[in-house]
Amino acid sequence: LFTVLFSLLTISAFSQNIRKGGWAERISIGANVNVNSTWLLNNSLKDIPDGQSDQEFSMGYTVGVSGGYHYNEHIGIGLDVHYFKLNQRYSGKENSLFWESDVSLTGVHIPVYGKFMTKSGAFIEAGWQFAFITGANFNRSMTTSGEQPAETGVREQFSKVIHSPHLGIGMDWYLNDMWVVTTGMRFNYGINDIGGIDGQGRSFK
DSSP, X not given: OEEEEEEEEEEEEXXXXXXXXXXXXXXXXXXXXXXXXXXXXXXXXXXXXXXXXXXXXXXXXXXXXEEEEXXXXXXXXXXXXXXXXXEEEEEEEETTEEEEEEEEEEEEEEEEEEEEEOXXXXXXXXXXXXXXXXXXXXXXXXXXXXXXXXXXXXXXXXXXXXXXXXXXXXXXXXXXXXEEEEEEEEEEEOXXXXXXXXXXXXXXX
């Protein structure tokens, strides 16, 4: 599982005035909204000829809250709690008929990370993310025949937890002494086998 998350908006409030009288240790809390692109990777897909079951570019989203503790002007730690929806779209051809399908995962992910910041507001963060899958659905339709998609619950085909190294880059834009808007990108790559299904609903387990 590879995820690229684009942070559209994170708004944080600080517990201390950080621009007057020098820098001080501080705690921040915030709310964020993000969009993501997800790729469900499996070696079994490499054995399927091109055109029979292809992965398509897919988008999802996360919403949640974030918290951080900043030791000084450059070093801090953070922890977020997000609700997520991840999608993977497929398309292919079977018996001269074209089909499309979609696998969607929902749950909660919790990244824990260290953060290094510059005076300009640019930062890099690295750590670990735990993603807990609470729901999974699959739907498939034959586009040529006009068959309507039927959604099926496939939660039992996926593992409960995804373990991922976490890497992020971004920019903090200070609005005033208390409020800051953050934009950036995050990258996560699941290192454990989460099972799942292919574009035709066949189990990888």
